[in-house]
Amino acid sequence: MSQQQTKNCITLRGSAQIICEYLKFAMNAVLFQRGLYPPETFKTAQQYGINLFLSDDPQIKDFLKNLLTQSEEWILNKKVSKLSLIILNVANKEVLECWDFNVQYEEGDVELSKEKNDTVGSKDLKKIQQEIRDVMLQVAATISYLPFLDCRCSFDVLVHAKTDCDIPEKWAEAEPVAITNAQNIQLKSFSTSLHKMETVVSFKLVD
């Protein structure tokens, strides 16, 4: 037993929480770094060993909170394959940029899972956070190559869910979006040993 105690153990719920926490910070980072909202509406927060920005706008906070609590549930039940943060031009509703957060489900630590009768992972939390930090730094660096968003912008999040997934209240089906002349850039991915998160940004290539 003592050996088990020392061994790092991540439950499925814990892993889903890590994923959603990452999504929160990553989405906020996108909103901040891409200059969607005025920088003064963001406040800093220490996370993953770096300073990150979280929106202080009550509506945005509310939106993300509702979105992510629901997504956590779905991720827990393996209902979601992808979350897409799309950036729209307010004027003509054109999709300018799309941030895909692909969720893949992994086995975890099989031996430990058998012992515990539950699906668990044994990846070191420090290692996971390190990996997430690398991704966040990459997100911050994207402004160097992503095109300038020269208009009033808004964002939305689309959840790619399984067909057997129920639609909760206040949720609706959405139309798939497409970006014309898109260019994809894949950022680093990280894994909690139960979930693997891939981050891809697609943007409209202007020539």
Place this chain on the structure above:
Amino acid sequence: MAQFNYLNELNSLATIDGPITRGPLQRWAKKSNSENINPSLSTSLKNTSNLNISSCNQSMQKLSISSNQSYNANVLSSNKTPPRNENKKGKKTPSKNKSPGRSTTPTPTPNKATKTPNKADRFIPSRSNSNFDLCHYMLSRDDDKGEEIVAQKAASEAIGRALTDTEPGRLLQYTCKAPAAPEGYQNRLRVVYSQAKVPSSVKNTTRYIPQAPDRILDAPDILDDYYLNLVDWSASNILAVALGNSVYLWNAGTGQIEQLLSLEGSETVCSVAWVQGGGSHLAVGTSSATVELWDCERIKRLRIMDGHSGRVGSLAWNLYVVSSGARDGAIVHHDVRQRDHAVASLAAHTQEICGLKWSPDGKYLASGGNDNLLNIWPIAQGQHYSQPQYLYSFNQHLAAVKGLAWCPWSSGVLASGGGTADRTIRIWNVNTGTNINTVDTNSQVCSIVWSTHYRELVSGHGYAQNQLVIWKYPALARVAELTGHVARVLHLALSPDGTTVLSAGADETLRLWKCFMLDPSKKKEPTDTKAAKSLLNMNTLIR
């Protein structure tokens, strides 16, 4: 010796650079004559790429096992043909190479001996037989195939990804949408993207302007805050610099440094301003909303004046009146001689005041605030402080107005510069209330100073180049750019003799630029020409 050979072989295995760098390969190409290669080619062309390379390998086998192995490593498991059988067929290989693992490095000498007709020691390769081009083509084509496969894999992966996008599933959205960006909000990254190297409209002047600073002083802990005014150069040639919670005095003549004061606790100095006319009195605005008056000769505080509710980020003297602008948006005029020092108070701005300047003739006070307004206040009749109602309120700037400077030679002319979202310098005629000229600087304007010797002004900028720009007045053509700061140039000050501009950067350095030096040759010119003329006269006289 055998183990060395083995090591050599391992080394050669480890370096898979390419077909050309390998010595044995060419020899093999030379050795295997056309009849030997062509059949293998004809079959290989029909085969897939992997088999193709194996057939090449077989012929290669005859000479160099090491290279064969290296290609095996490349191709991975494609080469099934045992090398020994092949060896026996082509009788040319020496029997040494039976055991591939332990075989020595390829030794072409025996082959050479059999091939060359006369047994001379000189080896002349027959290039016509070697088919270098074909061999190289074969090898490199295989490499390309490999790349192609990788590319194909990537493509199929991409397609797979696209397919998973369209896999049966639901696309859901949360119906309570997040709000769009506020109306009128401009992406602050505009400055990053629109920052272009300004076309070299830099006007050539006959004057030489040194591109490097004359001196660099350290300014540790200088606050990187756009809204403060931390540097002032007195008429008696003493520079006051506020670093964190202290004020230091640097005697520009002697280079002596004195510490004037150090505030306690977490308080910081937010502004410094020398009294006019070379006196030794310094007004210091603090973060605790007070204005302190110091006698710098005796290093003594004379009085503390309150009246604000926020930090005092800007100060301006008009004779015995010191006007202070604070974070609360109020301007208070302090008569430093009176016991009740606050002689007037104006609710000037709705946000922090960051620029405050009295005109040299004392007729107008200009104030710039974070509310993007530039207000001009006329002087009260018979007093040395301003009226409570502004004369003009200019709202043309799109960002905080910090850089403010009155023209020293033309009355009522004011230059103002806007912050990151604005990036323009505007010249105003306050007598008429008109905007005389505007120029887009492509960078945040942190401060402006007029030259007293030339019809020029110099501005300090932030991102991207952190440079100082000298502008010709009134055309506002660029005269020169002085780069060197690695962070934005927060404050500027002009030396009392008007020759040197001091810039304080957020990179914690003070740089002295001798950009307004009087041209010695120009000054001497009149006398020289006179002397020349007199010489000419002399000459004519002599003749």
